[in-house]
Amino acid sequence: MGIIKNLTGKVPLIRQNLVRNQQKTIMSGRLQARRTVGVDKNVWVEFTQLAADYKAVNLGQGFPDFSPPKFVQEAFCKAVSGGPSMHQYTRGFGHPRLVKGLAKFFSGIVGHEIDPFEDILVTVGAYQALFCAFQALIDKGDEVIIVEPFFDCYQPMVLMAGGTAVYVPLRPKEGSTVLSSGDWVLSAEELASKITPNTKAIVFNTPNNPLGKVFKMEELQMIADLCIKHDLLCFCDEVYEWLTYDGAKHVKIASLPGMWERTITVGSGGKTFSATGWKVGWAMGSGSLIKHMKIIHQNSVYHCATAAQEAVAQGFEREHELFGTPESYFQQLPAMLQNKRLKLASCLQSVGLQPIMPEGGYFMIADISSVKVDLSDESTKNESYDFRFVKWLIKEKGLATIPVSAFFSAEHSKDFDKYIRFCFVKEDSTLDAAEDILRKWSQRE
Numbered sequence: 369m370g371i372i373k374n375l376t377g378k379v380p381l382i383r384q385n386l387v388r389n390q391q392k393t394i395m396s397g398r399l400q401a402r403r404t405v406g407v408d409k410n411v412w413v414e415f416t417q418l419a420a421d422y423k424a425v426n427l428g429q430g431f432p433d434f435s436p437p438k439f440v441q442e443a444f445c446k447a448v449s450g451g452p453s454m455h456q457y458t459r460g461f462g463h464p465r466l467v468k469g470l471a472k473f474f475s476g477i478v479g480h481e482i483d484p485f486e487d488i489l490v491t492v493g494a495y496q497a498l499f500c501a502f503q504a505l506i507d508k509g510d511e512v513i514i515v516e517p518f519f520d521c522y523q524p525m526v527l528m529a530g531g532t533a534v535y536v537p538l539r540p541k542e543g544s545t546v547l548s549s550g551d552w553v554l555s556a557e558e559l560a561s562k563i564t565p566n567t568k569a570i571v572f573n574t575p576n577n578p579l580g581k582v583f584k585m586e587e588l589q590m591i592a593d594l595c596i597k598h599d600l601l602c603f604c605d606e607v608y609e610w611l612t613y614d615g616a617k618h619v620k621i622a623s624l625p626g627m628w629e630r631t632i633t634v635g636s637g638g639k640t641f642s643a644t645g646w647k648v649g650w651a652m653g654s655g656s657l658i659k660h661m662k663i664i665h666q667n668s669v670y671h672c673a674t675a676a677q678e679a680v681a682q683g684f685e686r687e688h689e690l691f692g693t694p695e696s697y698f699q700q701l702p703a704m705l706q707n708k709r710l711k712l713a714s715c716l717q718s719v720g721l722q723p724i725m726p727e728g729g730y731f732m733i734a735d736i737s738s739v740k741v742d743l744s745d746e747s748t749k750n751e752s753y754d755f756r757f758v759k760w761l762i763k764e765k766g767l768a769t770i771p772v773s774a775f776f777s778a779e780h781s782k783d784f785d786k787y788i789r790f791c792f793v794k795e796d797s798t799l800d801a802a803e804d805i806l807r808k809w810s811q812r813e
Contacts, residue, residue, distance in 0.1 A: 403527070403528045403530070404528070406527065407523075407524035407527055407528060410520070411520055411770065411771070411774040412429070412520075415428055415758065415762075415768065415770060416428070416429060418759065418762050418763075418768070419762055419768035422762050422763055422766060422768075423766070424762045424766045424767055424768040425766060425767050425768065425798060425801045425802050425805060426768045426798075427767065427768060427769055427790045427791050427792070427794065427798070427799075427802050428758075428768035428769050428770045428789075428791065429768075429791065430577065430644075430730045430731065430791050430793070431644045431645075431791075431793070432642045432644070432793045432794065433794050433795050433798055434642070434794075434795050435642075436641050436642045436643040437641065437642070437683075437697050437700075439682075439683065439686055439697075440641045440643060440679050440680070440682070440683045443678070443679040443682035443683060444646075444675060444676065444678075444679035446679075446682075447674075447675040447676075447678040447679050447682075448675050450675075450678070453674070454674055454675045454678060455674070455675070456674065457671055457674070458671070458674040458677065460665070460666055460670050460671050461485070461488075461489055461490065461662055461665065461666075462484075462485075462488055462489060462490030462650070462672075462677070463490065463672075463674060463677035463678060463681060464484075465677075465678060465681040465682075466490060466648075466677045466678070466680055466681035466684075467484035467485060467488045467490060468484045468681075469681045469684040469685050469688070470482075470484065470488055470635075470650060470652070470684060471483065471484035471487070471488060472484075472688060473684050473687065473688050473691075474652065477620060477623065478620055478622050478623040478628065478633075479623050480622075480623075480628050482652065483655060486655030486658065486659070487652060487653060487654065487655050487658055488650055488651070488652050488658065489650060489651045489652075489658050489661050489662055489665060490648065490649070490650050490672055490677060491649045491650060491651060491665065491669075491672065492647050492648075492649065492669050492672050493636065493638060493647040493648065493649040494605065494607045494634050494635065494636040494638075494639070494649035494650075495521060495649065496649060496665070496668075496669065497632075497634045497635075497649045497650060497651040497661075498521060498522070498525060498603070498605065498634055499521075499525055499664070499668075500651060500661040500664040500665050500668075501603050501632045501634070501651060501661055502525040502526060502528070502529045502531070502603075503525075503528075503529050503664045504660040504661040504663060504664045505568070505569065505601060505632070505657065505660060505661070506526060506529040506530070506531040506568055506569065507529070507530060507531070507568075508529075508530030508531070509530070509531075509532070509566060510529075510530070510531040510532070510566060510567075510568035510569075511531065511532045511533075511534050511564060511566045511567045511568060512526045512531050512532070512533055512534065512567075512568060512569050512570075512571060513534045513535075513536055513559070513562050513563070513567060513569070513570045513571065514526070514533050514534070514535055514536070514571045514572075514777075515536055515537075515538065515554060515559075515570070515571065515572035515573075516535050516536065516537040516538060516775065516776050516777060516780060517537070517538065517576065517577075517578055517579055517772065517775035517776055517784070518571070518572075518573060518775055518776075519573055519577050519605060519775070520774055520775060522571055523777070531568070532566075533777070534562050534567070535776075535777040535779065535780060536554065536555070536558055536559050536562055537776065537780045537783070537784075538552040538553060538554055538576075538579065538581065539552065539553065539555070540552055540553075541553055546724060547724065547725060548724065548725045548726075548727065549576070549579045549580040549581040549582075549724055549725065549726045549727050549728075550581065550582070550584075550616070550727055551724075552579055552581055552724075553587075554583075554587055554590075554591075556590045559590075559591070559594065560594060563594065563598050563600070567598065567600060568600065568601060569600055569601035569602065569603055570591060570594070570595060570600055570601075570602050570603070571602075571603040571604075571605070572591070572603075572604060572605070573604075573605040573606075573607075574588075574604065574605075574606060574618065574728075575608040575609070575611060575612060575616075575618065575726070575727065575728025575729040576728075576729065577608070577729055577730070577731055577775075578731045578733055578770070578772055578775055578789040579724070579726065579731075579733060580724070580725075580726020580727055580728055580729045580731055580732065580733075581726075581727060581728075582612055582616040582617070582618055582727040582728040583619075583621075585619055588619055588621045588624060589624060591621065592621060592624045592625075592626065592627050595627065595630055596626045596627075596630075599630075600630065601630050601631070601632070601657075602621060602622075602627065602630055602631045602632070603631075603632045603634070604620070604621050604622065604631060604632070604633050604634065605634045606618070606620065606633055606634060606635055607634065607635060607636035607639040607649075608639055608728055608729040608730065609635065609640075610640060610698040610701065610702065611639075611701065611702050611705060611728050611729055611730065612702060612727060612728040613702060613705075613706050613709060613726070613727060613728060614706075614725075614727065616727035616728055618728065620633060621633075622652070622653065628653070628654060629654045629656070629657075630654075630657075631653055632651050632652070632653045632657060632658075632661075633651070633652045633653060634649065634650070634651055634652075635649060635650050635651075635652065636648075636649045636650075637649065637650075637676075637680035637683070639730075640680075640683070640698075641680065641683050641697070642701065642793075646673070646676040646679070646680070647672075647673070647676070648672065648673075648676050648677055648680045683697075705730075705792070705793060708792045708793065708794065708796070708799060709725075709726065709732065709792050711792070711796070711799055711803075712732055712790060712792040712799060712802075713725060713732065715799070715802070715803040715806060715807075716732075716734050716790070716806070718807070718810075719806045719807060719809070719810035720738065720739070720810060721734045721735065721736065721738075721739065721806075722734060722735040722738070723735075724787075730791050730792070730793045731789050731790065731791055731792070732789070732790050732792055733772050733787045733788065733789050733790070734787065734788060734790065735786060735787055736754070736757055736786055736787065736788055737786040739757075741757065741760060742760075743756045743757065743760055745759070745760065748760075752771065752773045752781060752782065752785040753785045753786060754771035754772055754773050754785045754786065754787060754788055755771045755773070755774075755785075757771070757788060758770065758771045758788055761788075765805050765809055766805060767802055767805045767806070769788045769789055769790050770788065770789040771785070771788055771789075772784055772785070772787035772788060772789050773785040773787075775789075790802075
């Protein structure tokens with residue numbers, strides 16, 4: 369009788385809890401905007417936290433762990449101590465000194481006179497430039513062709529704009545021993561086959577992250593021809609434009625005939641001057657396109673940090689004077705990174721991993737298919753092979769990398785889940801620590 373009485377007394381409490389849980393579920397569904405459904409996962413959030421938790425040597429995240437060049441550091445310090453104007457709002461669409469400097473520098477490169485106030489939008493890093501492009505120029509029902517591998521924000525940004533992402537992967541040349549990122553090619557036939565009446569834009573990244581491929585002139589011309597033929601936009605992410613190796617040449621697709629009017633070129637002051645935390649980026653293109661992006665910008669962040677823009681402006685002014693000379697940072701940085709790139713490749717080869725030598729950028733991918741490790745961790749059994757491998761490498765060996773399948777769509781990721789990405793834009797001491805981990809591991813195998 370006492371048990372029944374006690375149970376009876378708890379029934380209202382149980383019912384209250386059920387009601388509360390139902391209300392939470394209903395409210396959660398009502399609170400979340402549909403555009404955010406399915407785009408919550410982020411590889412950087414997950415693996416950055418995992419690397420921090422295990423205090424791993426971090427070759428995962430793409431940032432230099434060395435200082436920017438002294439001339440931009442000094443420019444930043446000078447800006448901060450330069451009086452009240454450097455601590456207040458500047459022009460919302462870009463600090464005048466910066467947009468003038470960018471226009472002057474890039475006009476000769478694209479072969480088009482760039483209007484600093486109409487053709488350039490300064491953004492909070494390249495990330496926001498991309499977001500503004502997708503939000504302003506992609507509408508519900510539009511199809512966007514994304515060349516894979518792609519930086520992972522392209523996909524959710526297309527979806528949040530109401531568009532549909534369509535994927536075309538770069539693939540290793542058939543029958544060849546893949547040793548370089550240049551051995552990965554884009555099929556003209558496959559790309560053309562994906563174009564429909566609903567296609568609005570083609571998006572790609574050169575030099576490519578994570579592969580390091582630098583698109584050749586004939587590949588760019590092929591993309592340009594399709595864009596012109598089908599009246600498509602082109603979003604070209606060129607944040608690693610100054611980082612090319614072994615004679616590879618970066619060419620802006622916006623410089624090709626007929627492409628300036630339909631191309632949004634995305635750049636990064638952080639990648640250009642090794643100061644990723646400054647978050648200064650830009651979008652460059654015809655004012656008829658940029659004006660729509662300005663609407664998104666003015667209704668989201670409105671304005672970017674004044675002092676950081678001033679420092680990047682001074683950096684470009686210096687580079688304009690020194691461009692093409694040995695004193696130019698745009699020549700010094702890739703020369704320095706060339707040594708780090710070779711150092712990492714040699715290390716990977718010495719422990720039995722096959723690196724794909726990048727023609728450009730911050731990163732090198734390596735084939736892990738020949739490495740035999742115990743990946744029986746129940747908590748990761750439903751994940752792709754490279755995700756499980758990277759988690760094992762962080763937890764068991766203290767070395768952080770990034771799984772390459774994260775840069776592919778679900779339909780193609782299984783074809784590329786035997787690669788992991790290393791960042792070599794690090795201090796030699798960081799690369800030495802990673803090498804020590806890999807050598808000790810290989811010696812015990």
